[in-house]
Amino acid sequence: MPIGLQDYIVEETTAEWILYHNDFSLCSRKVRICLHETGLDYESKHIDLIETGKYEVASKEFLKINPGATVPVLLHYGRPIYESHEQIKYIFNHKRLNKIRGQNNTQIEIDYWTEKASMVGNPVREHKKYAGNTIGPLTFPLFETMLGYVSIVEILKGLIRHPIKQRVVIFLMLKMFGINFLKLPPIKNLMLSAFNDLNSHIDELESKLSSSNEKWLIDDNFTIADISWSVILHRLEECGWSTLLLKNKPFVKAYFAELKKRPSFLKGITDQSNPNLKKGVSDLKNNIEHNLFLKSIHKKLDEYIQ
Incomplete structure (x- = not known):
């Protein structure tokens, strides 16, 4: 493509x-x-x-x-x-808002942090290079709850029309088997691996932010790098991972709090909700608190973070 x-x-x-x-x-x-x-x-x-x-x-x-x-x-x-x-x-x-494009070192930084937060190619690969690629596997639990409000007939239509059948099959399995699909060793290991790799990326982000007194990621300029990271941090919050991944990362926490106040964030995300999403997030929160498998995953990862 x-x-x-x-x-x-x-x-x-x-x-x-x-x-x-x-x-x-x-x-x-x-x-x-x-x-x-x-x-x-x-x-x-x-x-x-x-x-x-x-x-x-x-x-x-x-x-x-x-x-x-x-x-x-x-x-x-x-x-x-x-x-x-x-x-x-x-x-x-x-x-022409990126006025610092002429400053080579700064532009290199913008490109680096933007690329790191991007989703590139197959989302189950290159997690160590792209933080954005870890988000797909880490969203599996939320996909599962959202699909509870979707007819299986609609998913089956994707087997006929969607050009990427692998994606459709994953959603079909999530619909049919629910949380049990996440227990399959390849899926569980993929989620754990994605979590560990994303934790390393966020550790690097914490180090970057803690080494600077600036408000945003690249000096005082709000850039596409900040936009790219804002959606990743927000997805982690939706999926219930932020409590773990932002643990002991005060600079990333403060950074995300500022991102959420920005008018463009409010218009682009907060005000742009969806009924399935609201119900899915609520159901996932309940699952994390009460489902034995998800509770054990979160406990294991919490111990890992410590």
Whole structure:
């Protein structure tokens, strides 16, 4: 699948900016924050993922916009920009808000922390390089509770229409077997490995923040690096991992608290909720407190953090 701005039009439109996105999608959140941060007016087109109700992302209509069946897709005068890390770079460069681009060392830092927080390629691989790739496995428990509000018929439709069958099979297993699917050794080990790798990434983030007196990650400039990390930290909070992963990390805690106050965060995430998500988060919180398997996982990881 190509990345970045394409040289063809997928939709005839008079709108300068159109965002195809999903309430729950981590990468959609990142782009929404960026658009609100820059003040760009855009036409919003919500596309359902299976977690939020159905495989609209694999519909004939949307596959014309993105044959890869992923969101977000940002259109600029009808031309698609694929991959969220490319979209936020394009937006910031278009608005010329990244005024420090000429400072080579600073730009290298921005690129480093943005790339580290990105989701690149297969989400079950390269966890030691990309913190963003650890998020998929760590969201399995939340996927499971959200799918409790989705018809299995909708998931089965994905086996016909979705171009990435592996994803559909995972969601089908989560729907059919629930938390028991997470007990399978390969799945359990994947989650534990992702947790450990993400903990190392956040340790590095803590070290970076503690070595500076600045408010944001790169000096006093709020950049795409901050946007990229804001959605990761928020997902950990949704999934019940933040209590463990931010333990003994006061600088990351304070940093996340400031991120959540930013108007673009409030508009891009807090105000953009979803019924399935609200119910799923509530159910997951209850599972963590009462399900013996999840309680044991959290206890084991808590001891590891100590």
